[in-house]
Amino acid sequence: MSRDLRPPVDILHYEIVQEQASALGRMGRALEQALAQLREFDATHALPETPAEMQPARRKLVMAAGHALWMLVVQREATGLRDSRHIMRTYNVPAEVQLCMGMAPPPSKPSSR
Secondary structure (H helix, E strand, C coil): CCCCCCCHHHHHHHHHHHHHHHHHHHHHHHHHHHHHHHHHHHHHCCCCCCCHHHHHHHHHHHHHHHHHHHHHHHHHHHCCCCCCHHHHHHCCCCHHHHHCCCCCCCCCCCCCC
């Protein structure tokens, strides 16, 4: 029977660091997915200007990517990684996504009966 001789606080610290790393990975994958959906939308609708009827759909994708970016930045800052320029370069985050980072999506309208 194996017995861990480390102090309990060290074991707890190790588990916390593991969870932080796992959360960073999840947040990074969520940002990658949101940016991929935005890029796919832009590639599918490759026009000099987005038609008016497509703007709400695109805006929703930009907001989703901004939220995913915000979540990753906050998680990184919680682990002590304060410089987010690395994220912007690594994930090639568009300026419009950076500008809406942290903005909460508008509340959904209550359905009328």
